Amino acid sequence: MAKISRTSAAFAIGADLFTNPPGALPSAEVVTRRLGIEPSHLHDPGERYGPHAAPYKHGQWSLDSPLGEHADLESHLNWLLERLAPVRDDIAEILKSDGRLRARFFCGLWLRETNEGLELNPKTLNGIAMLDAELSLDIYFEGTETHSGQ
Numbered sequence: 001m002a003k004i005s006r007t008s009a010a011f012a013i014g015a016d017l018f019t020n021p022p023g024a025l026p027s028a029e030v031v032t033r034r035l036g037i038e039p040s041h042l043h044d045p046g047e048r049y050g051p052h053a054a055p056y057k058h059g060q061w062s063l064d065s066p067l068g069e070h071a072d073l074e075s076h077l078n079w080l081l082e083r084l085a086p087v088r089d090d091i092a093e094i095l096k097s098d099g100r101l102r103a104r105f106f107c108g109l110w111l112r113e114t115n116e117g118l119e120l121n122p123k124t125l126n127g128i129a130m131l132d133a134e135l136s137l138d139i140y141f142e143g144t145e146t147h148s149g150q
Helices: 027-033 073-096 122-130
Strands: 006-015 041-043 061-066 103-109 133-139
Touching: 006 073, 027 041, 027 061, 061 073, 073 103, 073 122, 103 122, 122 133
Parallel strands: 103 133
Antiparallel strands: 006 061, 006 103, 041 061
16 A cells, blocks of 8 residues: 555634534634634634635634645644644533534545555544544545656
8 A cells, every 4th residue: 555645634623514503613713812722724703715705604713734745644633633632621611612513633635546545543543532523534536647758
């Protein structure tokens, strides 16, 4: 099994797009103060991504791994867990504050070959579980470039 070609990972606290009623995580800034971690991205309900975009239905707080796309997924997840594990009780309290909230690790995987794969060790999986977080894998097949010399 070949190593995954490119990876990324982020941790987010927010609600699913389809969760009703709107307004979960009413202040992403409150989450920032509570966790003491500066997010990579945050938005509150009603804010817009751009002038012509629909407003966000729910707020979200997220932290991206800054490791490059050639780092393996486990390295991305461990970078995030090193920062989040010390504030896991605060994360739990935030999640309890509104039943519509969830925590998740959102991971991008880009494959060039048909048989690329990965393994996560029990320590990493335990860290994710200790945060009561979901693990979402978004997998893309890019294929290999072929050059015929023409």
